[in-house]
Amino acid sequence: MIDALLEKLAQRDRRSLSRLLTLAGRGEDRAEIDARIESLPHGNGRVIAFTGSAGVGKSTLVGKLIQTARADGKTVAVLACDPQSPLTGGALLGDRFRMGPATDDGVFIRSLATPGGNEAIAPRLPTLLAILQAFGFDLIFLETVGAGQTDTAVSRLADVVVLLLQPESGDDLQWEKAGVLEVADVIVVHKADLPGAERTLGQLKGMLELSPDRGIAVLGVSSQSKEGMANLYQTLWQPNARRHKPGLSALARDEFEERLSRVRDGAEFRRLESEWVDGKLREGQARASVWRLLS
Amino acid sequence: MSAPQRIVLAKVGLDGHDRGIKVVARALRDAGMHVIYAGLWLTPEAVVRVVADEDADWLGLSLLSGAHNTLVPRVLELLRGAGMGHVRILLGGIIPEADVHKLHAMGVARVFGPGTSMDDIVAFLRQPGEAVHD
Numbered sequence: 001m002i003d004a005l006l007e008k009l010a011q012r013d014r015r016s017l018s019r020l021l022t023l024a025g026r027g028e029d030r031a032e033i034d035a036r037i038e039s040l041p042h043g044n045g046r047v048i049a050f051t052g053s054a055g056v057g058k059s060t061l062v063g064k065l066i067q068t069a070r071a072d073g074k075t076v077a078v079l080a081c082d083p084q085s086p087l088t089g090g091a092l093l094g095d096r097f098r099m100g101p102a103t104d105d106g107v108f109i110r111s112l113a114t115p116g117g118n119e120a121i122a123p124r125l126p127t128l129l130a131i132l133q134a135f136g137f138d139l140i141f142l143e144t145v146g147a148g149q150t151d152t153a154v155s156r157l158a159d160v161v162v163l164l165l166q167p168e169s170g171d172d173l174q175w176e177k178a179g180v181l182e183v184a185d186v187i188v189v190h191k192a193d194l195p196g197a198e199r200t201l202g203q204l205k206g207m208l209e210l211s212p213d214r215g216i217a218v219l220g221v222s223s224q225s226k227e228g229m230a231n232l233y234q235t236l237w238q239p240n241a242r243r244h245k246p247g248l249s250a251l252a253r254d255e256f257e258e259r260l261s262r263v264r265d266g267a268e269f270r271r272l273e274s275e276w277v278d279g280k281l282r283e284g285q286a287r288a289s290v291w292r293l294l295s
Numbered sequence: 296m297s298a299p300q301r302i303v304l305a306k307v308g309l310d311g312h313d314r315g316i317k318v319v320a321r322a323l324r325d326a327g328m329h330v331i332y333a334g335l336w337l338t339p340e341a342v343v344r345v346v347a348d349e350d351a352d353w354l355g356l357s358l359l360s361g362a363h364n365t366l367v368p369r370v371l372e373l374l375r376g377a378g379m380g381h382v383r384i385l386l387g388g389i390i391p392e393a394d395v396h397k398l399h400a401m402g403v404a405r406v407f408g409p410g411t412s413m414d415d416i417v418a419f420l421r422q423p424g425e426a427v428h429d
Binding site: 014015018019021022026084085088089090091092093094096097101102103108109110111113 | 298299320321323324325326327328329330331332333334336337338340341344345347348349350377378
């Protein structure tokens with residue numbers, strides 16, 4: 001079945017694209033897809049990740065950039081991640097609603113529920129991106145759940161990482177915290193039509209001047225007035241020397257996350273968990289059993 | 296563990312009453328489903344595009360405009376045309392009893408009217424459906 005779908009994917013069949021993303025996203029057929037997709041002609045779609053806190057306007061900005069890209073004749077795919085409830089497993093995926101209704105064949109949007117933040121989907125993302133690239137999109141936008149300071153796992157999958165901030169979102173010391181600023185290639189002060197935007201831009205530029213060799217672009221952008229939009233779009237295409245191949249240990253960590261999530265979903269783990277909760281296991285026994293499941 | 300069901304919720308046509316669909320969206324989320332909220336004022340073409348790209352198992356349409364006899368058949372026709380005939384359809388909103396039978400005959404799985412409890416909708420979605428694949 002995977003073979004037939006991949007064959008149709010290479011012929012740009014949209015239905016096969018959609019099916020393959022579902023199968024790879026569930027993890028079951030990921031290994032098989034991974035093994036075979038490398039033999040397909042691989043597009044060179046440019047992957048742009050968007051990160052930033054909830055409410056900063058990631059989906060809205062992506063929606064506007066889709067319009068800009070289409071006007072430029074580029075096809076666009078979007079993977080829009082939203083969090084999944086750790087309690088019920090449910091999710092409300094509302095990003096595409098803000099990206100505007102699309103019946104345009106040059107735009108494909110898939111919403112993705114992500115258990116436990118971005119870390120947990122990191123192992124599946126390379127496969128999802130490879131599928132979209134094999135279909136031949138020019139641009140692939142990856143919208144993260146917006147975990148902000150811990151949102152670094154997705155960054156090495158992207159050619160460019162765009163961090164969104166908004167006016168009045170913290171004093172200048174906030175920018176010194178480790179995490180996001182270290183992985184961002186482009187910092188957008190979104191909602192730049194709001195008061196305070198100039199001050200936030202000034203603080204960021206001032207701080208980045210302390211380490212000019214990092215070459216991070218800082219732009220004010222407004223999705224309302226479209227101010228700065230064309231400039232941001234141009235920036236996305238600039239060669240990015242800061243991206244390099246991940247270390248093998250990073251791949252190992254991804255694979256471990258995947259293994260862990262499978263063990264956690266398994267019946268054996270749940271049986272152990274209820275014994276643990278009921279006090280039938282000592283900590284040493286519990287640790288040994290979990291180790292056995294993981295190895 | 297089986298994968299959560301994916302359901303697209305949308306409003307078609309010129310109808311801005313979206314309180315009901317948002318209440319349903321929240322209830323289905325809390326029942327552990329993956330709800331893709333596609334928004335309002337959509338054309339049948341746009342709704343079907345969302346269902347296809349999201350590879351959804353279900354489509355829930357909310358209509359309070361009285362245009363269900365025009366819009367629903369169009370959505371069903373486009374879904375079948377897109378190879379998505381296996382997607383099961385729920386309707387909610389103001390749908391006169393006299394039209395419900397017609398809509399069922401067309402292929403709508405269920406119509407939920409005013410006063411429906413969220414538990415009923417969840418229970419209906421959890422019933423094992425006949426396995427249909429294209």
